[in-house]
């Protein structure tokens with residue numbers, strides 16, 4: 172007789188892409204509030220298995236995080252209103 176393990180019978184929770192469900196076509200690097208949802212406390216990008224983001228949006232998200240990091244570490248020009256957008 173097979174022993175039944177409760178952990179094996181549990182169905183995995185289906186995760187849906189945040190960007191697809193909210194009809195966001197392009198991940199904007201200036202939208203810091205949304206990007207922060209997919210970053211760990213160490214600033215690393217959450218894997219798809221954990222966040223549930225689809226592969227096209229995961230690639231856009233990775234690019235947006237890199238663009239944001241460049242913006243944050245670069246000196247701000249005097250006439251820039253980048254920080255006023257978000």
Ligand SMILES: [Zn+2]
Pocket residue numbers: 188189190191224225226227228
């Ligand atoms: Zn998606």
